[in-house]
Amino acid sequence: DVKVTQSSRYLVKRTGEKVFLECVQDMDHENMFWYRQDPGLGLRLIYFSYDVKMKEKGDIPEGYSVSREKKERFSLILESASTNQTSMYLCASSFFGGNQPQHFGDGTRLSIL
Amino acid sequence: EDQVTQSPEALRLQEGESSSLNCSYTVSGLRGLFWYRQDPGKGPEFLFTLYSAGEEKEKERLKATLTKKESFLHITAPKPEDSATYLCAPLEGAQKLVFGQGTRLTINP
Numbered sequence: 321d322v323k324v325t326q327s328s329r330y331l332v333k334r335t336g337e338k339v340f341l342e343c344v345q346d347m348d349h350e351n352m353f354w355y356r357q358d359p360g361l362g363l364r365l366i367y368f369s370y371d372v373k374m375k376e377k378g379d380i381p382e383g384y385s386v387s388r389e390k391k392e393r394f395s396l397i398l399e400s401a402s403t404n405q406t407s408m409y410l411c412a413s414s415f416f417g418g419n420q421p422q423h424f425g426d427g428t429r430l431s432i433l
Numbered sequence: 434e435d436q437v438t439q440s441p442e443a444l445r446l447q448e449g450e451s452s453s454l455n456c457s458y459t460v461s462g463l464r465g466l467f468w469y470r471q472d473p474g475k476g477p478e479f480l481f482t483l484y485s486a487g488e489e490k491e492k493e494r495l496k497a498t499l500t501k502k503e504s505f506l507h508i509t510a511p512k513p514e515d516s517a518t519y520l521c522a523p524l525e526g527a528q529k530l531v532f533g534q535g536t537r538l539t540i541n542p
Contacts, residue, residue: 325475351528361475363520363532370528378529398534419465419484420531424476 321364322378323347326411339398342429343411345395346416349423350416353396354378356407357427363410369394399431439521439533442530446540448509454506456521465524468497470517471535475531476518511540 327342346353353368355378365378367386375386376419382407387395394413408429410421438457440466446452458466465484469477481490490497494515496507504521518537524531 349516360534362534363522365529396457412476417528419482419524421467421479422481423479426474426476 324411324413324423326409326425326428329426330429330431332433333398333401334433335400335402337398337401337411337432339401339432341396341398341409341411341430341431343394343396343413343425344392345394345413345423346380346392347413348391349413349425350391351414351420351422352388353412354384354394354396355410355412356380357410358407364381366396403432406432426428437521437531437533439536441536442534443537444539446508446538447451448512448540448542449510450512451507451509453508454519454538456504456533457502458475458504458521458523458531458533459502460523460525460531463501463517463523467522467524467530468504469504469520469522471520472517481514481518508538511538513540513542516540 324345353392354366355363357363369388385397408427410427412424414420414422440455468480471477481497486501498505500527516534520535522532525531
């Protein structure tokens with residue numbers, strides 16, 4: 321079974337802090353994705369990566385950056401956390417090719433106070 | 434702008450009462466459409482991929498169908514464990530999924 325592991329289920333941080341969310345997959349997938357999920361807005365793509373050190377902006381990249389130094393690990397960075405970044409963050413991975421299903425982790429619920 | 438609309442937003446059924454969920458999309462040049470199930474506090478779980486109009490996929494009590502502008506998820510004789518939010522996501526471009534807001538399904542025993 322595909323396993324996508326997110327480092328924290330719940331995280332509480334303060335405004336202005338630099339926040340790191342980590343995601344690891346064990347299926348040798350080329351693609352990795354970061355989404356946020358908000359009530360009424362659904363899942364929105366923040367960034368994705370199709371190879372090590374490669375990244376592409378999604379629909380809402382502002383205020384975020386990403387890092388992919390190893391194939392299995394994809395990090396989401398909130399450069400200076402703000403309260404409007406309070407959300408559920410979901411990581412996903414897939415084999416290369418858009419018709420490959422994405423497999424999701426169980427999410428990190430991040431609260432910015 | 435590509436859009437995905439799922440209806441109804443919420444659906445409550447009795448155990449054994451069959452129904453259908455709808456996913457309408459305006460993605461041009463559709464290359465695939467995905468269905469996911471999401472339980473509270475969990476990430477979405479992959480169910481099906483449909484690639485072309487007329488295609489159908491089945492899994493236990495679920496059957497997904499695809500036309501040029503819509504996809505349906507038919508649920509036959511559902512059980513309480515089928516309660517979840519069901520998400521559809523057409524593929525936009527080469528790699529990007531566009532998610533609908535989901536249908537929250539509740540099956541009462």
